[in-house]
Amino acid sequence: MELLRFDAKMLVSTVALIGFVGVLVRLYTGLVAEPKRLRALLAKQGISGPPQAVLLGNIKEIKKTHGGSIAKAPSSEPPTSHNLAATIFPFFEKWREQFGDVFVFGLGTTQILYVNKPEAVREITTCTSLDLGKPTYQFKERGPLLGQGILTSNGASWAHQRKVMAPELYMEKVKGMINLITESSNTLVDLWNSKIEAGKGVADIKIDYDMRRFSGDVISRACFGSSYTKGVQIFDKIRQLQEAMGRKVFATGIPGIRHLPTKSNREAWALEKEVASLILQLVKERQAAGFEKDLLQMVLEGAKASDLSQNAADSFIVDNCKNIYLAGYETTATSATWCLMLLASNQEWQERVREEVLQVCQGRAPDADMLRKMKQLTMVIHEGLRLYPPVTIMSREAFKDMTFGDIHVPKGVNVWTSVATLHTDPEIWGADAYEFKPDRFANGITGACKLPYLYMPFGLGPRVCLGQNLAMIELKVVIALIVTNFSFSLSPNYSHGPTQRLVIEPENGVDLLVKKL
Numbered sequence: 001m002e003l004l005r006f007d008a009k010m011l012v013s014t015v016a017l018i019g020f021v022g023v024l025v026r027l028y029t030g031l032v033a034e035p036k037r038l039r040a041l042l043a044k045q046g047i048s049g050p051p052q053a054v055l056l057g058n059i060k061e062i063k064k065t066h067g068g069s070i071a072k073a074p075s076s077e078p079p080t081s082h083n084l085a086a087t088i089f090p091f092f093e094k095w096r097e098q099f100g101d102v103f104v105f106g107l108g109t110t111q112i113l114y115v116n117k118p119e120a121v122r123e124i125t126t127c128t129s130l131d132l133g134k135p136t137y138q139f140k141e142r143g144p145l146l147g148q149g150i151l152t153s154n155g156a157s158w159a160h161q162r163k164v165m166a167p168e169l170y171m172e173k174v175k176g177m178i179n180l181i182t183e184s185s186n187t188l189v190d191l192w193n194s195k196i197e198a199g200k201g202v203a204d205i206k207i208d209y210d211m212r213r214f215s216g217d218v219i220s221r222a223c224f225g226s227s228y229t230k231g232v233q234i235f236d237k238i239r240q241l242q243e244a245m246g247r248k249v250f251a252t253g254i255p256g257i258r259h260l261p262t263k264s265n266r267e268a269w270a271l272e273k274e275v276a277s278l279i280l281q282l283v284k285e286r287q288a289a290g291f292e293k294d295l296l297q298m299v300l301e302g303a304k305a306s307d308l309s310q311n312a313a314d315s316f317i318v319d320n321c322k323n324i325y326l327a328g329y330e331t332t333a334t335s336a337t338w339c340l341m342l343l344a345s346n347q348e349w350q351e352r353v354r355e356e357v358l359q360v361c362q363g364r365a366p367d368a369d370m371l372r373k374m375k376q377l378t379m380v381i382h383e384g385l386r387l388y389p390p391v392t393i394m395s396r397e398a399f400k401d402m403t404f405g406d407i408h409v410p411k412g413v414n415v416w417t418s419v420a421t422l423h424t425d426p427e428i429w430g431a432d433a434y435e436f437k438p439d440r441f442a443n444g445i446t447g448a449c450k451l452p453y454l455y456m457p458f459g460l461g462p463r464v465c466l467g468q469n470l471a472m473i474e475l476k477v478v479i480a481l482i483v484t485n486f487s488f489s490l491s492p493n494y495s496h497g498p499t500q501r502l503v504i505e506p507e508n509g510v511d512l513l514v515k516k517l
């Protein structure tokens with residue numbers, strides 16, 4: 001008993017000491033080390049004077065002091081102006097006005113160089129050097145969720161993973177997935193039909209959850225083939241892990257806190273273990289059953305082909321399953337949700353898309369050729385991804401000193417580009433940049449704006465989205481089936497409030513009034 005009391009006391013004092021040291025480290029970092037490093041970074045750009053923005057902590061703290069992600073009061077009025085950057089990153093917009101297209105700021109102990117200068121953005125995003133890669137600081141904190149899969153890894157390890165997975169997501173492969181995507185879309189149509197029946201002809205539906213279920217369903221089928229039901233179960237757990245990570249103590253900035261056995265940390269670690277064991281169990285069953293041709297199989301072959309220990313091979317498989325899910329699930333679900341919100345607020349475009357789909361499909365299930373002919377629908381999706389790109393910041397870290405035009409990026413510095421800003425810059429898109437006008441894409445992306453390479457909902461260069469073919473087909477099929485089965489408008493319950501979570505989501509969801517056609 002004595003011993004126990006002693007241990008408890010020790011524990012409390014150790015935690016207090018760690019906290020105290022953490023606060024000292026933060027003060028030192030904020031007041032001395034960080035401003036010094038930022039000044040040096042500024043000097044590298046040929047700019048003198050004090051750092052333009054010295055900020056402590058993380059993006060959440062910046063938002064607290066500089067504003068951001070403010071959901072407007074509930075309104076059934078369709079939003080007519082879509083200035084996403086000003087809504088989610090007002091501080092960037094403010095600094096841009098103050099300092100121009102290149103400025104620096106500190107995020108905890110990481111220096112960020114914000115670059116929205118078109119030529120430099122092109123050079124950075126298309127840079128093929130392995131010395132420029134995904135930022136490492138983000139992944140340390142999100143380790144249990146992301147691991148070292150394709151999204152987070154760099155160098156030779158990333159190149160190997162990309163080579164393994166890319167062929168499974170080529171257009172030819174994706175065309176073979178249209179039937180399964182149609183089946184998942186039909187499940188959603190059936191669900192909405194039953195809601196409309198229950199609502200005596202009209203249903204007020206918050207569509208976000210249904211879109212997620214659709215997207216999760218497709219990605220499970222595409223990745224896990226016949227093991228699809230197990231895939232759904234695994235993805236459910238990853239979602240729980242993602243939510244637990246949201247509750248985890250990231251924001252303290254106190255070194256080492258993420259390793260302490262706090263309640264939320266323990267919850268995340270337990271889920272991480274559970275996800276890994278579910279995936280590895282599925283792999284064992286798969287190996288016993290024999291060869292299949294799906295993304296999971298490619299990952300397994302990739303793990304076998306590389307010179308990895310058993311533990312490293314297991315992590316390769318587990319991390320990539322998690323990465324595929326994270327890359328393909330919410331991105332596609334929120335894109336579909338935003339496109340439907342835009343069509344609900346623009347009845348004329350809803351009608352145009354409906355007419356086109358009816359004319360192209362003539363009552364048949366869509367195939368690759370029909371989807372290719374749906375020009376109006378493609379324009380709406382491009383415009384939806386322009387106004388609400390799920391990934392709003394493109395970020396890279398320099399692993400050695402690098403130069404892009406007149407921009408110097410010292411080793412260890414991160415470069416951020418605001419996609420949301422580039423997608424709605426009136427100088428690039430014209431005075432109507434904030435308006436929903438799919439017609440601007442009538443002649444494709446090259447005809448839509450002055451600098452087409454700045455349209456990058458799927459990224460650009462060597463790390464461009466591997467799943468963009470799959471995502472476009474998914475969006476086309478699900479929207480085509482929805483517009484030809486239902487008419488819909490924004491519900492009075494809808495309140496417009498884009499917010500930055502893992503991707504750009506509607507803060508309060510999207511509520512539609514849906515009727516059967």
Ligand code: HEM
Pocket residue numbers: 150151162323324327328329331332335389390391394395456457458459460462463464465466467468470471
């Ligand atoms: C509308 C839906 C989607 C959007 C907007 C989107 C967007 C993006 C973006 C912007 C990147 C690049 C990030 C960067 O350069 O830092 C990316 C990477 C990636 N995406 Fe997607 N994505 C979508 C759907 C999917 C789907 C369905 C999959 C499929 C499984 C997928 C798999 C990947 C993978 C594996 C990468 C990492 C590529 C690499 O680092 O080499 N994505 N995505």
